[in-house]
Amino acid sequence: MVEPPTPGGQPPGSPPASPPAARFRGEVRGAITPRAGLIMLGVLILELAFVVSYIGAFHSPTPDKIPVAVVAPAAEQRAVIEKLNSIPGEPLKGQPADTAAQARAMVLEREVDAALLVAPQEGGDRLLVASAGGPSGVQALELVFQKADPSRPVQVTDLRPPNEADGRGLASFYLAVGLVVGGYLASAAASASYGARPANPHRMLIRLGALAVLSVLSGLGGAIIVDLVFDALPGHFVAIWWIGALTTFAAAAAGMAFQVLLGPIGIALSVLIFVVFGNPSAGGVYPAALLPPFWRDLGPALPNGASVALIRNYTYFGGHHTATAWWVLSAWAVGGVLVSALAATFRRRPKAADGTMAPAAPGGTGAAA
Structure with missing residues (x-):
């Protein structure tokens, strides 16, 4: 005897169909994982912070002392x-x-x-x-x-x-911004190979060495562009080259340190510091004397502002009034190296079955390599 179909049209013996709302929730869970949702929330926070920082710095430039x-x-x-x-x-x-x-x-x-x-x-x-x-x-x-x-x-x-080819004197600002962005993106690219946290200090030093080589090339490329290609900042090729190299490495080493300490979240922290806060406080579009107190005080302490001061003052003012900027860039570079090395050395390793510390994995994917 053939059983009649259920009222919902389902074949006899099959489980009842889920309500549409339940099916939709299942599709949402399948499309957006909780981790992806948290990342999207973090992106939203960074986006709003970007808007607040730039508008806060530039909405009403007012001379102050x-x-x-x-x-x-x-x-x-x-x-x-x-x-x-x-x-x-x-x-x-x-x-x-x-x-x-x-x-x-x-x-x-x-x-x-x-x-x-x-x-x-x-x-x-x-x-x-x-x-x-x-x-x-x-x-x-x-x-x-x-x-x-x-x-x-x-x-x-x-x-x-400013030089005729320098327009409104912004070449130093845009050069510094490009160098800083290149630095922290290079550190993020290095972490994309085997994870943000190298398995041992040797691999950390290798990564930092690679970033140092890239930084030298970055400074050279920046000097070629602003001096030889566009003639915006001519006559100071070697100075701009090494300022650019130190700028790139300071951002790269700091970015690497953030990632070693915080994992992928360290990339977001780099964006927050170098882009959200660093760019508007660097004294580019408006010099520091026209910025509100928060950005005016923060700018000289970040690689962006220090780099702008060095490039601008060596190009136009004979390198005067640059000691603080040199110390700031050096501190970010040295601090990034030390934090990365110490974190890689003392980072807790997983315990083996007998309770001893297991040796670091020789390779592989994930957070340690």
């Missing part, structure tokens, strides 16, 4: 400095200079961003600037002086404009 040397007759100098420092919002920070020659040297050696030469007998003052350090900063300075005393004209003299 821009250092200005003041040369004036002895009877007037203190009053002029106090007047500059009392402008609403404190956009300027005046400091005395004895002579015009001293003030000029202070501008070109990056001790100050501008110098005001007060000449009461001539009925007009001179403002010495160096727009190669950031044209946007010079424009902001001109606007501040125009608003401070419209009745007293200020003649602007640009002591060091």
Whole structure:
């Protein structure tokens, strides 16, 4: 005797069909694993952090205590400095200079961003600037002086404009950004072979050696592009080459350290530090004096900002005012190497069946190789 079909149309003896909602949930679980969901959530957080950081840094550039040397007759100098420092919002920070020659040297050696030469007998003052350090900063300075005393004209003299092929003086910024991005992407590429955590210190040193070689080539390529190809930053080929090599290696070594400590999450941390925070705080589109306090203070401590300062100051200002930037890049490079080496040496190895520490695997895939 043949059994009639069930009310739902299923053959007799077959399990009942799942409700549509249950089938949809099953498809979702099959398409997006919990791990993939967490990664997507992390990407969303990085995306929003990127938007917040860039808009926060650039939405309202405002001069804040821009250092200005003041040369004036002895009877007037203190009053002029106090007047500059009392402008609403404190956009300027005046400091005395004895002579015009001293003030000029202070501008070109990056001790100050501008110098005001007060000449009461001539009925007009001179403002010495160096727009190669950031044209946007010079424009902001001109606007501040125009608003401070419209009745007293200020003649602007640009002591060091950008090279003609450097446009708005941004070649150093874009070069530094490219070098930093290349560094942390190289460390991520190295981890793609056998995982983020090498199995032993020897393999960690081999990876770091490979990153060092790539960094030298990266600096060489960057110098060729900005000097020989586009003529944007000519005349300082060797200096730019080695600044570029150190910049790339600092980002690569730090990226490797993040990955050794945190695994794949270390790549996201590299993006957060070098892209989300590093690029807008590097003093490219707007110099540091126009950025809000958080980005202005953070920039010099990151490889991006240190690299921009080195490239720009060696290209236009004879390498003055670069000691801090050298220390910052060196600290990131050396710190990355030390953290990676120590983590690879002391990383806990899996226990064997007898409770002893098992030897590191000679190869293979996964997190250790």
